[in-house]
Amino acid sequence: MxxxxxxxxxxxxxxxxxxxxxxxxxxxxxxxxxxxxxxxxxxxxxxxxxxxCRLRWTNYLRPDIKRGRFSFEEEETIIQLHGVLGNKWSVIAGRLPGRTDNEIKNYWNTHIRKRLLRNGIDPVTHAPRLDFLELSSILGLTLCSQSVVNASNLLCAQTLLNPQLLSLANTLLSLKQENPELVLQYLNQNQLCTTSALPCSSMINQSGLMQATGEGFSSDMTNFSYPNSQENLTSSTLSNAFVGQPNSTAPVQSETPKLQSPDGNQIYSFDSVRSTPTSSPTPMHSSSTYMNRCSTDDEIENFSSLFKFEIPEGLDINDFM
DNA sequence: AAGATCTGCAACCGCATACCA
DNA sequence: ATGGTATGCGGTTGCAGATCT
Known part of the structure; x- marks a missing residue:
């Protein structure tokens, strides 16, 4: 036609x-x-x-158009609907009275999408990005080392990371050297240097994490909740399972092996991590407690996002293997 | 202070689909 | 069933203001 x-x-x-x-x-x-x-x-x-004329009317002149900043609720709705519908802006707009598809599309591309990327979330799939999980693993291992920089760890990292991520890791290591207390304070606060982490594969299988229900999303995509559990998985817990495996794409065994660092020293024991830090005074899944010693939202967001993800209920970890 | 770069947003473009004769 | 027209939709562009160097 x-x-x-x-x-x-x-x-x-x-x-x-x-x-x-x-x-x-x-x-x-x-x-x-x-x-x-x-x-x-x-x-x-x-x-x-x-x-x-039609565009001008529907996107700007229509009397029922709402102007100004998107509210928290609106943003949450957009993220949730986008996770289900994808780029169906007109459908999403239909759920947000007074907002146009064009406005929502622009807001997604200029604000939400960038924020998700910064936080290591793929804005298309809404799943954590594998390269960030690997980076978290490497950094958690390297930064927790009492030596300033363990060359063998970085050597190991080079096999896993692309140059950009390695550069980012170096930046953070520099930060640690300049302000080690801040870095270690955060790591300790979020138990990244302890053995309280959970093994990913066994935990996921046992708790049925792969059964997607579409529930449990939070507007902050770094903070997925897992409503059927008292605890939430973090990227560090997930990526800890990769530590010591030179090829991180290899399937994770379902047993509870001892994890080893590249130099052969035991770092984590899966047996030791069955119990969970539910009694922690500052629950890791509480976004309000992420970085309460940081001065700005951006600092909180940029810093914490490098180390912490909580895994959405619908996430199939096999996608990352 | 001025030029370069970045950012946000309104508007455009082209394709898909609905509707109608 | 077919073809023409109107409308909707999503991707992309371009510009103005903000920020950086």
Whole structure:
């Protein structure tokens, strides 16, 4: 079927709308109502394409449009719906009264998407990114080492990480050298240097983590909750299971092996981690307790996101293996 | 202070689909 | 059933203001 041009483009104005044009369009639609976009510009005295008029009306002039910042609830709704629907902006917009698909699309691309990426969440799949999990593992191991930098650890890291991630790791190691207390304080606070971590595969299988129900999302995608459990898995717990395995893509065994560092020293024992830190005074899954000693939200977000993920209920860990 | 770069958003483009004769 | 037209939708672009160097 041949496609006809939406309008005669000769002599038609493009670009930003002037207040006078807005007024003409608004006045015309108030009298005649929206629709008949092909003939509307001529009847309204506008040198515009009908498509342009429709867009201007639906995205800007419509009286029921809500302006200003997206609320927390709106943002949460967008993330949840996007996880289910993908880039169906018009459908998502239908669930947010007063918001247009264009506005939601722009907000996603300029704010939410970037934030998810920063936090190690793939904005397309809404799942944690494997490279960040690996990075977390390497950093957790290396930063917890009492020596400043263990060269063998970094050598190991090089086999797992791409250059960009390695560069990032170096940056954090530098940070540790400049301000070791801050780094270690956080690591200790979130038990990244203890043996309280959980083995990923056995934990996931036993608790049915792979059964997706679509529930349990939080607006902060670094903070997925797992409603059927008193505890939440973190990237560190997940990635700890990779430590000592030169090929991190190898399947994780379901037994409870002793984990070893690259130099052969035991770091974690799966047997020791069956019990969970549910009695911790500062639960790890509480976003309000992430980095309560940091000064800004950005610091909290950027720093904590490197080390901490909580795994969405619907996440199939096999996707990352 | 000025140029370069980044960011956010309005608007455009082209394709898909619905509707109608 | 077919073809023309109108409308909807999602990806992309371009510009203005903000921020950085």
């Amino acid at each position: 041949g496609r006809s041009p939406c309008c005669d483009k000769n002599g038609l104005k493009k670009g930003p709308w002037t207040p006078e044009e807005d007024l003409k369009l608004s006045n015309y639609i108030q009298i005649h109502g929206p629709g008949n976009w092909r003939t509307l510009p001529k009847n309204a005295g506008l040198q515009r394409c009908g498509k342009s």
